[in-house]
Amino acid sequence: MWLPIDPQSDFSIQNLPYGIFSIGSGTKRVGVALGDQIIDLYALSEMDTFSDLGIDSSVFQSDFLNDYIALGKSVHTALRKRLTAIFEDESSPFREVSERFLHPQTAALMHMPIKIGDYTDFYSSEQHAFNVGTMFRDPQNALLPNWKHLPVGYHGRSSSIFVSGTDFKRPLGQTRPKDDEPPVFGPTRSLDFELEVATIIGENTSNGQRVSVAEAEDYVFGFVLFNDWSARDVQKWEYVPLGPFLAKNFFSAISTWVVTTEALAPFRVPAPEQDPAVLPYLKGGKHQNFDVALEVELETSSGQKMLICQSNFKYLYWTVAQQIAHHTINGCNLNVGDLMASGTISGPEPGSYGSMLELTWGGKNPLTLPDGSQRRFFEDGDTVRIRGFAQKDGLRVGFGQVSSTVLPADPF
Amino acid sequence: MWLPIDPQSDFSIQNLPYGIFSIGSGTKRVGVALGDQIIDLYALSEMDTFSDLGIDSSVFQSDFLNDYIALGKSVHTALRKRLTAIFEDESSPFREVSERFLHPQTAALMHMPIKIGDYTDFYSSEQHAFNVGTMFRDPQNALLPNWKHLPVGYHGRSSSIFVSGTDFKRPLGQTRPKDDEPPVFGPTRSLDFELEVATIIGENTSNGQRVSVAEAEDYVFGFVLFNDWSARDVQKWEYVPLGPFLAKNFFSAISTWVVTTEALAPFRVPAPEQDPAVLPYLKGGKHQNFDVALEVELETSSGQKMLICQSNFKYLYWTVAQQIAHHTINGCNLNVGDLMASGTISGPEPGSYGSMLELTWGGKNPLTLPDGSQRRFFEDGDTVRIRGFAQKDGLRVGFGQVSSTVLPADPF
Numbered sequence: 001m002w003l004p005i006d007p008q009s010d011f012s013i014q015n016l017p018y019g020i021f022s023i024g025s026g027t028k029r030v031g032v033a034l035g036d037q038i039i040d041l042y043a044l045s046e047m048d049t050f051s052d053l054g055i056d057s058s059v060f061q062s063d064f065l066n067d068y069i070a071l072g073k074s075v076h077t078a079l080r081k082r083l084t085a086i087f088e089d090e091s092s093p094f095r096e097v098s099e100r101f102l103h104p105q106t107a108a109l110m111h112m113p114i115k116i117g118d119y120t121d122f123y124s125s126e127q128h129a130f131n132v133g134t135m136f137r138d139p140q141n142a143l144l145p146n147w148k149h150l151p152v153g154y155h156g157r158s159s160s161i162f163v164s165g166t167d168f169k170r171p172l173g174q175t176r177p178k179d180d181e182p183p184v185f186g187p188t189r190s191l192d193f194e195l196e197v198a199t200i201i202g203e204n205t206s207n208g209q210r211v212s213v214a215e216a217e218d219y220v221f222g223f224v225l226f227n228d229w230s231a232r233d234v235q236k237w238e239y240v241p242l243g244p245f246l247a248k249n250f251f252s253a254i255s256t257w258v259v260t261t262e263a264l265a266p267f268r269v270p271a272p273e274q275d276p277a278v279l280p281y282l283k284g285g286k287h288q289n290f291d292v293a294l295e296v297e298l299e300t301s302s303g304q305k306m307l308i309c310q311s312n313f314k315y316l317y318w319t320v321a322q323q324i325a326h327h328t329i330n331g332c333n334l335n336v337g338d339l340m341a342s343g344t345i346s347g348p349e350p351g352s353y354g355s356m357l358e359l360t361w362g363g364k365n366p367l368t369l370p371d372g373s374q375r376r377f378f379e380d381g382d383t384v385r386i387r388g389f390a391q392k393d394g395l396r397v398g399f400g401q402v403s404s405t406v407l408p409a410d411p412f
Numbered sequence: 413m414w415l416p417i418d419p420q421s422d423f424s425i426q427n428l429p430y431g432i433f434s435i436g437s438g439t440k441r442v443g444v445a446l447g448d449q450i451i452d453l454y455a456l457s458e459m460d461t462f463s464d465l466g467i468d469s470s471v472f473q474s475d476f477l478n479d480y481i482a483l484g485k486s487v488h489t490a491l492r493k494r495l496t497a498i499f500e501d502e503s504s505p506f507r508e509v510s511e512r513f514l515h516p517q518t519a520a521l522m523h524m525p526i527k528i529g530d531y532t533d534f535y536s537s538e539q540h541a542f543n544v545g546t547m548f549r550d551p552q553n554a555l556l557p558n559w560k561h562l563p564v565g566y567h568g569r570s571s572s573i574f575v576s577g578t579d580f581k582r583p584l585g586q587t588r589p590k591d592d593e594p595p596v597f598g599p600t601r602s603l604d605f606e607l608e609v610a611t612i613i614g615e616n617t618s619n620g621q622r623v624s625v626a627e628a629e630d631y632v633f634g635f636v637l638f639n640d641w642s643a644r645d646v647q648k649w650e651y652v653p654l655g656p657f658l659a660k661n662f663f664s665a666i667s668t669w670v671v672t673t674e675a676l677a678p679f680r681v682p683a684p685e686q687d688p689a690v691l692p693y694l695k696g697g698k699h700q701n702f703d704v705a706l707e708v709e710l711e712t713s714s715g716q717k718m719l720i721c722q723s724n725f726k727y728l729y730w731t732v733a734q735q736i737a738h739h740t741i742n743g744c745n746l747n748v749g750d751l752m753a754s755g756t757i758s759g760p761e762p763g764s765y766g767s768m769l770e771l772t773w774g775g776k777n778p779l780t781l782p783d784g785s786q787r788r789f790f791e792d793g794d795t796v797r798i799r800g801f802a803q804k805d806g807l808r809v810g811f812g813q814v815s816s817t818v819l820p821a822d823p824f
Binding site for chain 1 (some may be wrong): 492529530533535556557558559564565566567568569570571572574580581583584585586588594595597619620622643646649650651652653654655656657658661662663688691692693738739741742743744745746747750822824
């Protein structure tokens with residue numbers, strides 16, 4: 001490796017995640033993060049680096065990754081090998097001219113990496129479903145009867161998913177604070193995060209086509225961190241009988257870099273055993289998750305910082321492959337750039353719960369910041385950062401972060 | 413009018429709905445239906461017909477209407493006036509050369525008119541919500557407490573919305589026929605239609621922007637007929653707590669022609685009075701619906717035909733303007749080409765119920781076809797056609813139809 005990389009960097013040579021960047025007033029381009037640099041794939045392609053792989057430069061000068069993703073897994077794999085070869089060859093001719101295709105990340109503006117088609121949100125963490133069921137319904141029957149038979153999911157809003165670094169205004173909405181009084185209107189008073197990881201679909205299917213559990217990963221391009229901002233008071237009032245709507249669709253955020261399945265492959269771990277046994281269409285494949293540490297930091301407007309949650313992508317009862325098999329069992333067609341989020345990922349310990357709703361147990365146990373101030377839910381000026389990284393045997397593959405700041409509501 | 417038009421045609425000179433068509437192996441183009449002809453807007457534009465309106469021909473040679481829609485209402489209005497003037501002028505120079513820009517509809521292939529961004533489905537017919545609540549929950553409390561306070565809605569799947577004439581395979585899925593037994597897997601046994609009208613959004617909003625009821629129609633381009641095919645047995649098992657998912661996302665269908673708000677303006681009627689009073693953000697504007705007759709025909713594979721439902725777009729408790737105001741009150745951003753469906757539109761009489769679930773009352777009262785055969789839900793080979801038209805004082809503005817045929821499930 002002729003490019004020096006901090007061993008604690010999320011962006012090791014084994015990672016090579018994709019994003020969309022621009023420099024100054026330049027065009028948007030496809031980049032790959034490496035250490036504290038961005039590899040400019042358009043510039044590299046214009047140097048005739050990939051023409052033998054059958055990749056046209058134009059896919060790298062693009063507003064989104066979608067056209068590159070659509071080239072297919074064999075192309076992605078070939079490009080990954082080519083990049084690895086370039087940087088691992090100490091006498092590579094590219095080393096001399098690296099300023100032509102490397103930019104410091106600090107000099108770049110990062111953009112939304114994907115033109116998202118449809119966005120689906122699953123509900124695949126057992127601890128999360130159990131916690132919410134305990135609080136909202138009945139501790140004796142916290143999981144609904146269908147939960148262990150199918151990966152419960154629902155459709156969300158694509159238009160309001162933005163890239164890390166985008167801020168948003170506290171949403172207004174209708175809530176009913178007292179069950180025997182009429183609803184009221186105003187800014188949400190229970191603004192929450194949801195710690196999630198989202199899958200980006202890498203290949204189209206046709207309507208009527210089913211994807212089995214065993215082949216599901218062939219349809220995955222990679223993963224991003226996902227914060228599904230939620231207004232719990234709005235949710236509680238609106239969500240029956242058709243599910244969450246305005247409580248969720250005001251704003252969500254994804255990380256800037258898309259980490260590929262290939263990069264995460266060394267971190268596969270067995271997924272939880274499923275009891276009762278699932279139906280045959282949900283069986284097959286390896287039944288594995290990815291061991292990716294997830295953590296959430298709160299920073300207040302006065303600069304107070306606190307790590308409020310430590311969880312892991314491996315805490316999914318339903319694997320990504322099962323989610324895809326379920327999603328397509330009825331013939332529902334997928335498109336490149338569709339996003340499938342995991343649902344809030346809560347681990348077994350209270351400190352691993354992936355939402356304020358769970359961390360403060362519905363606001364009953366507020367979090368106390370170093371300066372003594374407290375949070376049941378988030379206040380204006382609060383910034384929430386989710387980070388994710390896989391680490392093992394000196395190898396580190398990270399996601400960077402997804403960060404957003406709550407701005408005050410506009411007056412009505 | 414120098415072009416002869418059948419007075420019973422849906423496509424009068426007052427209508428002028430937009431669609432995407434092709435002839436033979438030609439490119440996809442924007443067309444306007446008039447009588448039994450299609451006005452080829454690209455061909456007309458290339459004859460220098462619209463250049464003073466500031467419209468570039470390229471928007472008319474396009475796979476979708478979105479670029480044309482994005483030009484804005486003033487352009488749409490100007491083009492409508494220009495077309496009216498051309499066809500109402502008996503001595504128009506265009507009359508002599510009409511074969512250059514008119515095609516018989518029978519010679520054209522119709523395509524998906526819109527590149528749909530996000531798709532939202534509302535639940536805005538009181539009779540439908542009451543019927544479903546009565547069957548699924550409790551006749552004494554058929555409407556849930558939130559129903560009269562906000563237009564309940566949820567997000568649906570865009571990728572599986574297809575144009576009229578597209579057929580689909582009966583979906584497979586997980587159901588639980590007996591509450592005390594484990595779920596089973598197989599083709600749905602309660603395949604249903606839903607009679608809906610969908611709004612197509614005509615202007616972008618930014619995240620955080622609110623659209624008031626009074627200004628909501630400025631954000632509407634037009635309307636299509638919508639059949640939200642549903643698998644009731646799948647729905648019943650999967651829908652708690654996050655709403656319908658695989659029961660709805662396997663296939664939906666829209667009509668080929670988009671009827672504009674301007675064309676429907678003569679058919680405005682007062683919307684139902686709302687009691688209890690709604691919150692201020694849901695008030696304002698004219699509180700009107702459109703009087704559009706809707707009817708549903710079933711045709712079996714053996715050629716038996718039956719009109720199974722007659723309803724009306726005016727039977728909405730929540731108006732389209734209220735749906736848009738509610739959808740954006742939290743800052744959720746809209747895009748040109750977003751689809752907002754009404755939800756099933758059921759009128760007060762049993763013959764006006766907009767789904768088999770309601771028409772047969774959960775399968776208890778099957779429909780009997782002329783040959784004595786019966787339907788609780790649909791069988792393979794059944795074709796369902798929804799038609800819609802507004803008619804008054806010799807003026808007719810119609811939607812044409814949305815038609816789809818059920819194909820047998822693929823073996824698993």
